[in-house]
Amino acid sequence: MLAQDALEPIGTLRRKPGNVDLFAFSAAIGMAHRIHYDSDYTRNVEDRQDILVQGPLQAAYMCQLLQEWAAGQGMSVVIERLKYRHRAPVHVGTELVMGGELTSFDGESLRAECTVWTKVPGDETPRTEGTATLSLRPREER
């Protein structure tokens, strides 16, 4: 039985995806969507400020946040469910801070619910926000 206040707060993870990050991610998922690599097209045809950070890349950062959080307490985490939406686009080269907050925790089953988000420093409104259902377990168990 683990009490919720025995858990550290979720904390933050920082990433600053640049052109190479965006290209490498689009290559990894096999996507040629120009809004992630072609700034001329993205500015002139789609009327945006610059190329955009992919949504699933932000989601991957949010998952890493939760994994880092668990590892920092000698635990591992299984993300059972993740739900998220984008509220505003993130342009290439933007510093992102990923964070979250525990909203519930069951000390017997070690299952937890939390919020997760990506924010830009200085701006309280998340660019991407969501919720996750987690299952924590001691580090040795996989």
Added chain:
Amino acid sequence: MTADRRLLTDEAMAWVGYEYEDRDFVVAEHDIRRFVYSTREDEGAAAAPDTRTAPPMFYVVLRTLPYQTVPLSDLGADGVSNDELPPMPVTQGMAGEIEIEFGRPMRAGETVTVRRKILDLAEKSGRSGPFVLITFLTECSSQSGELLVRERFGRVLR
């Protein structure tokens, strides 16, 4: 007759429930490695990532790559394949809300079957005018039938 729709014809609406052909994806370690490095997971303080076991969001490779690997002449002006989509007078797309349920992690060397269907099509009004919300259901299963990922993915098109 129908509601006031400018982007979705009756022909487009008939695509609700459309099921794509099942696709088998052989997960290669280099697919996992590319994903892990492109998301900088190797830079975390947690233990060095195991590139034989895929991180949760890796399924996006299976949800994207098979459908976007088409002749370049079949890509739209925005670089996205419009193959097997309802006919709609739209040119730009962005991600809407996504909900994912995860089973066990995918493993290098295993074959995963990807099943996708169009769950819903709706026309909505936004600040920049009308747009279409298309919702896809994608399920990835192992060869023994374990459900590895279920995703409901909304895409905004205008």
